[in-house]
Amino acid sequence: MTEGLEDLRALAPRVLGALVRRYGHFDLAEDAVQEALLAAATQWPAQGHPEKPLAWLITVASRRLTDLLRGEQSRHRRENDARPLQAGPVPDSDDTLILLLMCCHPSLSTASQIALTLRAVGGLTTAEIARAFLVPEGTMTRRITRSKESIKASGIPFALPSDHADRLAAVLHVLYLIFTEGYASLHRNDLSQEAIRLTRMLVRLLPDDGEAAGLLALELLTDARRPARLSPDGSLVPMESQDRALWDKALIAEGTALLTKVLPRRNPGPYQIQAAIAALHDEAPSAAETDWPQILALYEILLRLSDNPVVALNHAVAVTMVRGPADGLKLLQTLENDSRLTSDHRLHATRAHLLEMSGDTASARACYETAATLSANLAQQRYLRIRAARLP
Secondary structure, three states, rough: OOOOHHHHHHHHHHHHHHHHHOOHHHHHHHHHHHHHHHHHHOOOOOOOOOOOHHHHHHHHHHHHHHHHHHOOOOOHHHHHHHOOOOOOOOOOOOOOOOOOHHHOOOOOOOOHHHHHHHHHHOOOOHHHHHOOOOOOHHHHHHHHHHHHHHHHHOOOOOOOOHHHHHHHHHHOOOOOOOHHHHOOOOOHHHHHHHHHHHHHHHHHHHHHHHHHHHOOOHHHHHHHHHHEEEOOOOEEEOOOOHHHHHHOHHHHHHHHHHHHHHHOOOOOOHHHHHHHHHHHHHHHHOOHHHHHHHHHHOOOOHHOOOOOOHHHHHHHHHHHHHOOOOHHHHHHOOOOOOOOOOOOHHHHHHHHHHHHHOOOOOHHHHHHHHHHHHHHHHHHHHHHHHEEEEEO
16 A cells, blocks of 8 residues: 555654654654655655555654664664664554653643644644744744653653543643634644644544544534635635635534534533534524524533633623623623733624624724734734724
């Protein structure tokens, strides 16, 4: 069986897992894998794809790792501790899960978890990750280096940790953040697609985990709306004004099928609930036909599961759609002192929307303008200023 270059990133975590399991040296093994992937991208188009791409990558990466170890150790130490990888069975796919858990170790900051996951499991280069998060490449290099050093210093063995069930929540959170960063930025489709790819991988590794499937369903149902989010001139189009004929029906069907499979299980988690909300939006023939009472009921369940201020904002919108803007604005007042939202444009944008619905256009205009100054996204800034400009 031959593999195309598009499969290299899918193979990367399995190659890295094979090296780390055999040699340790997570940081050097990761560098060796990157060089093996580069060699494949260079040589395969000219020389043809090998019959066993995974074995080819493992062999090349292990040779490169041996070279790296030679540069750091004496010959005697090297010969004892860095034996060439012998021919053997292909590494178990659990290695990918172990890598995800290592990258999302609770001792690392969330930013470090994201960066290391994209680098080690996603196979992205440091430059690609830096561009995605709008930081200099040197800053991202230092962040990833510190993460590797933390893992090395912790002495974490390359094995499924005893707390893997608890740590899985961190993995899901990191994948969710990667997707959200790509989707919210409007022009980083590659980042959200990478999150979907990694979440698909996780669902294959953990087919019985309802929250992993719920996260994948949420990503698919949300990403289905991407084709309608921007107008031809690049302006942001809110969901209620989008041309639903442009929504990706295949993604909606796949996400809905996933959700239908896992929701009947007991005690659905936050990602399953959010996916159910996304499904209700996607299945509505028009904005006016959205089942807001059911969405409101789901947000109330979600509020009991998670102390998330963005969930509270969305809950206020759902309350507005069911009971009217006065009730929604009362809920927003309780969020004004939440330090997590004071400088977030979404609080002011939501208040502006609810004030506009209530008829207080002067206050709505001021809130739209405040939200625009707080947003870092140019398309969002433009949209918010247009909304403000058309109000008296």
